[in-house]
Amino acid sequence: MSTVGKAVSLLELFTLDEPEIGLSELARKAGLDKATARRLLVALAAHRLIEQEPQSRRYRLGAGLSRLARIRDAHFPFVRVAAPVLRDLALETGETVHLSEFSAGALLTVHVELSAKANRVNVDVGQILPLHGTASGIAFLAASRLEAVGAYLERPLQAFTAHTMTQPSELAKAIALAAASGYSRSSQGYEEGVHSIGVAIPGAGGQPIGALAIASPVSRVDDQVAASQGTAAISAARLITARLTGET
Secondary structure, eight states, rough: HEEEEEEHHHHHEEEEEEEEHHHHHHHHHHHHOOHHEEEEEEHHHHHEEEOOTTTOEEEEHHHHHHHHHHHHHHHHOOOHHHHHHHHHHHHHOOOOEEEEEEEEEEEEEEEEEEEEESSSSOOOTOEEETTTSSSHHHHHHHHHHHHHHHHTTTOOOOOTTTTTOHHHHHHHHHHHHHHSSEEEEEESSSSEEEEEEEEEETTTTSSEEEEEEEEEEEGGHHHHHHHHHHHHHHHHHHHHHHHSOOOO
16 A cells, blocks of 8 residues: 555544544554554644644544635535535435435445434444445446446445345346436345435536435335435435536
């Protein structure tokens, strides 16, 4: 792994559940010796991408990342534009709604609106969603170019639950169904007990830039509910695209 790759691997260890991590733990999780980890952290800190809490001496993400995020948001305000639409969709359906953006061959969760119900699906910002195992991913593939879909179907398909589609033919059928209906439906493909409806979000060029999904406990969804959620999700995705691109 390159030096840049090692440095990025340290940044990716921080999560909502673990926002601060000590040097020894960072080195262990990244598979680096402490001297190398310390050297990389010093370099990251020099660019304000990492900072050290003065009392605990543990590391956390730095303000430099917020500066870069603001610059990106000014140029590509995906989350800012989509968040109000997702909030309305969560209120309409009563379920958790999440937004993902395509990056490095997978979907990265960038915004979540949690259901107000006690029995709900929890999704974390920063969670990576595999394309074949989630409703978001299947919807994204259904809106993608044929060559991109073909290339993905040639890859090994990892099983996340007993319900994950790991056969290319099975996944191809799900992609075709999503393309025909405008939304995808996944029951426990990525997480046991979770049912999801996904819709791709096209960008200015018509190609998908991400997806939104409605995630519910599987016990609350039947065919009628799924169809209703699909219709609502399609409308929400169209609204996001219209606001993002200025097209109606």
